[in-house]
Amino acid sequence: MEVKKITQSLLERGVVKKASDLYLFPVANSYEISYRYHHEIECYKKIPSELAEKIVLYLKYLAGMDIAEKRKVQVGSATIQTKTGEFRVRLSSVGDYLNRETIVIRFLQSAEETRNYHYVLPNQYELLKKSVTKKGLYLFSGPTGAGKSTTMYELIKEMYRKNKKQVVTIEDPVEIEYHHFLQFQVNEKIDLTYDSLIKVCLRHRPDILIIGEIRDKQTAQMVVRAALTGHTVFSTIHASNKESVLLRLLDFGIPKMELNQCLKGVVYQEILQMRTDGNYGVLYDMSVNGVETNWQRSLDEAYKSKRISKEIYDVYS
Template identity: 40%
Template sequence: MHFGASDIYIEPGPNHYIVQFRKYGKVFPSGQLPIDLGDRIISFFKFKSSLDISEKRKPQSGSFEQKISDCLYSFRISTLPSVYKKESLVIRLFLQNASYPITSLCYFLPTAEELLKLVSKSQGLILFCGATGSGKTTTLYSLVKYCSETLGRHVISLEDPVESSQSYMLQIQVNERAGVTYASGLKAILRHSPDVIMIGEIRDEETAQIAVRAALSGHLVLSTIHAKDTVNCIYRLMDLHISIEEIRQAAVAIIAQCLIHLKDSDSRKAIYEILADDVLHDAMKAIIEGREYQLPVERTLEYQRAWIESGKDQVTTNGSIR
């Protein structure tokens, strides 16, 4: 916990278990465990997660919560059998009820102001894309907390899994065994009169269609989607059989994000590539006309990252880099 790790790996070798930590996307070796001690530790975490301790041939996953130093943590557990006839264990750590002001997450303050302006809209679809571990969920939690506590809106989330319990909104866990999929869960949420809906991820055609309909019918919908960048998010929605006209009407903003390490500091901040307002309109128009659209270079993540690394990271009051 004091190291600030997001994941703990306990992996079997021929004569011992290897323990490693993940922090900020990098894996750090921590030490070794004797086979018998490693077996007992893995059995303990399986027991805490209500998994089958005797089953070692199949992958299993579960979770439990534990209070440590007055802070409540969620431990997400995953086991995987290995060639050494021993199980590998991964523990993902989540601080519960943790959310941060968007101004503390953004590298550029004008970007935070632009994001708050976007979520202040009464309806529409706001999509985030970025690599795994780029902070998308942290950004979503921050923005929906602003919607709930500052704007006074009713917020419901649908997640798989719920990564961090948040007291300011109603959170629904996807449970496919019980028939609660993203699509069916989203239909049920719409009957609970939400103002803002947070969807953990748009994975399939049906979820995409319901999310767009919700955005068009007076709800603000925030979600993530797998795509290379902001412009390719539009094509990804089209792959999910959302028409360009529906996207044009529903989309408020499409946002890509990544994390950068701060110089002389053991922390990170987020930078954002925002496709909204005039540039979103221009992108839609180009796609409708069958033309390739290129985002203005100064808005791209690549340009922002290069500018920061050059040591010239000044911004104007409207959020552009100079």
């Protein structure tokens, strides 16, 4: 089977089985192909190194990455066409000490797929939706793959449907395509950085601005500045819990006085396996415009209402 068909088959399998990631890693004299389903990893098969290297090259070509460079970290994204439609992927590659490339493919959701989002405690999302009412900065944190972007998009789509607003997004890459929003993608090769794009987007006078991720001091400063000038800004930031978000911003040098003025909401979330139907659902911990939840109490409620198992309860307590 030719490389293109094999690659297509691997990607389509991930979509059908609702995997979050596909991995190609070198192991001894071969490559291992694995899929991630939230917290579980399935070792699918091993293939010869020669074939794996061709698959990696083809994937990098699709994503517009430098196929000649094997050592440096590279990221890219692509839209994959299939018989049943199309889907988007984000790719990340790097070479190991033996100059063998590894590649990780993240399957990105479409705007339509986010409608199938599950919640461990459904009332939490309704509470969050009603609480996001004021202009200012709203930050979402949680592990990679916890659905932070999906939560942001669901909230903003609701706001857009109720009252047509101009929504501008800046992401690296665009994770969820939604044709009602003006979407920009970071490309540092041509100086389209978060910083430069935020400056340009503010001239569009958006009602809502989505910044994919706060990664550094400069982006943090621009995000806070946008919120202080009267914009509604949504973004994500890496933090281990709700309380750590403020500490991360202070570490980036943001004055506490400015945060007191513009920070309206902090949401921490994780994806847990639910007991009721085997699906995975989001559990939130939030502090939004005076509405407060407690992670442990939410876990207690989920366990007592038989939404999660004792095993899951113990892991996240």
